[in-house]
Amino acid sequence: MRIATFMLILSIILAFQLNLIDPKIIGLIAVNSAKLIPELGIRVDMLGEALKAVYETLIMSLFGVSTGTLIAYIVAPLASPLIAPPSIATTGRLLANTIRTIPAILWAILFVILVGPGPRAGALALSIYTAAYLIKFFYEALESTDREHYDALRVMGLKGLPLALAIYTHIRRQIVSSILFMLEYNVRTATILGFVGAGGVGYYILQYLNLLNYQATMTFVLVTLILVIIIDLLSYIIRTRI
Numbered sequence: 001m002r003i004a005t006f007m008l009i010l011s012i013i014l015a016f017q018l019n020l021i022d023p024k025i026i027g028l029i030a031v032n033s034a035k036l037i038p039e040l041g042i043r044v045d046m047l048g049e050a051l052k053a054v055y056e057t058l059i060m061s062l063f064g065v066s067t068g069t070l071i072a073y074i075v076a077p078l079a080s081p082l083i084a085p086p087s088i089a090t091t092g093r094l095l096a097n098t099i100r101t102i103p104a105i106l107w108a109i110l111f112v113i114l115v116g117p118g119p120r121a122g123a124l125a126l127s128i129y130t131a132a133y134l135i136k137f138f139y140e141a142l143e144s145t146d147r148e149h150y151d152a153l154r155v156m157g158l159k160g161l162p163l164a165l166a167i168y169t170h171i172r173r174q175i176v177s178s179i180l181f182m183l184e185y186n187v188r189t190a191t192i193l194g195f196v197g198a199g200g201v202g203y204y205i206l207q208y209l210n211l212l213n214y215q216a217t218m219t220f221v222l223v224t225l226i227l228v229i230i231i232d233l234l235s236y237i238i239r240t241r242i
Contacts, residue, residue: 042219050223057200061186064126071131076138077164099132104189108198119199130182137178141171173242180235
C-alpha cells in the first residue's frame with residue numbers, strides 16, 4: 001500500500017511538471033479524438049501488404065533470437081566466475097553491459113549506415129542486442145544452479161565449456177523462457193526499428209502515418225497486434241510444457 005501511495009503522489013507531481021493536468025491539454029485531446037475516431041478503420045485491400053510486412057518483421061526477430069542465442073550460449077559462460085577466471089568474467093560482463101546500454105534503435109541506425117536500409121540492418125541490430133541480453137540471462141541462470149549440483153559436476157572433472165553445457169541441461173527451463181521472452185521483445189522492437197529504415201512493419205506504419213492515412217496505419221498495427229498475441233500464446237504453451 002505504501003508503494004502504491006508513493007507512486008500516486010509521484011505521478012501527480014510529475015503530471016504537473018509535464019502540464020498533463022492543464023485544461024487546455026485535456027480539451028486538445030478531446031478535440032483531436034473527435035477528429036480521429038471517424039478516420040479509424042482498416043483497409044481490407046491492404047491486408048496482403050500488411051501480412052508481408054509482418055512476415056518480414058517475424059523473420060528479422062527470429063534471426064535476431066537464433067543468432068543472439070548462439071552467441072550468448074558461448075559467451076555467457078565466459079561472463080560467469082563459476083566457469084571462467086574472474087578477470088575474463090568481468091570483461092565478459094562489462095562487454096555485455098556496454099552493448100545493452102545502447103538502445104536497439106541506435107544499433108539499427110548503425111547497421112543502416114553499414115549495410116544500407118532494409119531488413120538486413122534490423123536483423124543484425126536485433127542479433128547484437130539479443131545476444132547482450134541473453135548473455136546476462138544465461139550467466140545469471142548458470143549462477144543460480146544449486147551448489148551441490150555444481151560441485152558434483154566439478155568432481156566429475158568438468159570445467160570450462162563442458163561444465164557450462166552440463167549446467168545448461170540442468171537449467172533448460174530458464175534458458176527456454178529467456179529465449180521466448182527475447183522473441184516476444186524482438187517482435188515489438190522490430191516494429192520500432194522500421195522507423196529508422198531498418199525494415200519490418202514499422203517502415204510502413206511510419207510512411208502511412210506521415211501521409212495521415214490512418215486506416216492504412218491501423219491495418220498494419222492490427223496485423224502486428226495479432227502476431228504479438230499469437231507469439232505470446234505460443235510462448236505460454238511452450239513454457240507450460242517444459
